[in-house]
Amino acid sequence: MIIITGSASIAEESMAEALRIGCEHSARSRSEPGCISHNCYIDAEDRNVIRFYEQWQDMAAVQGHFAVPESQQFVGQINALADSPPKIELFRAEALDAPF
Numbered sequence: 001m002i003i004i005t006g007s008a009s010i011a012e013e014s015m016a017e018a019l020r021i022g023c024e025h026s027a028r029s030r031s032e033p034g035c036i037s038h039n040c041y042i043d044a045e046d047r048n049v050i051r052f053y054e055q056w057q058d059m060a061a062v063q064g065h066f067a068v069p070e071s072q073q074f075v076g077q078i079n080a081l082a083d084s085p086p087k088i089e090l091f092r093a094e095a096l097d098a099p100f
Helices: 012-029 059-067 069-081
Strands: 002-009 035-042 049-056 087-092
Touching (some): 002 059, 012 049
Antiparallel strands (some): 002 087
16 A cells, blocks of 8 residues: 655645645546545644545555646645645555554
8 A cells, every 4th residue: 555645834825725626636536446545634732733544545546646636736736725736655565453
């Protein structure tokens, strides 16, 4: 599984627009092949930060996601709203049994 985390610092006056496009992007992404989850959040400790958490079956699904024109459009939109360059990290993960 591939986990993607992302964040962007957004000015207060632009947060409603950032949330709108972020939630639309997440909802659309959940319908893509290989998407396990895709969600958009406001950081509870910093209300000017929007966060994304995604789970994908494999790297091929991630590459397909980034190739979708709407994904590229979203990146441009969120970059335009952000106070500084958004951050994105990708992780390869495997499920583990809980130790309790």
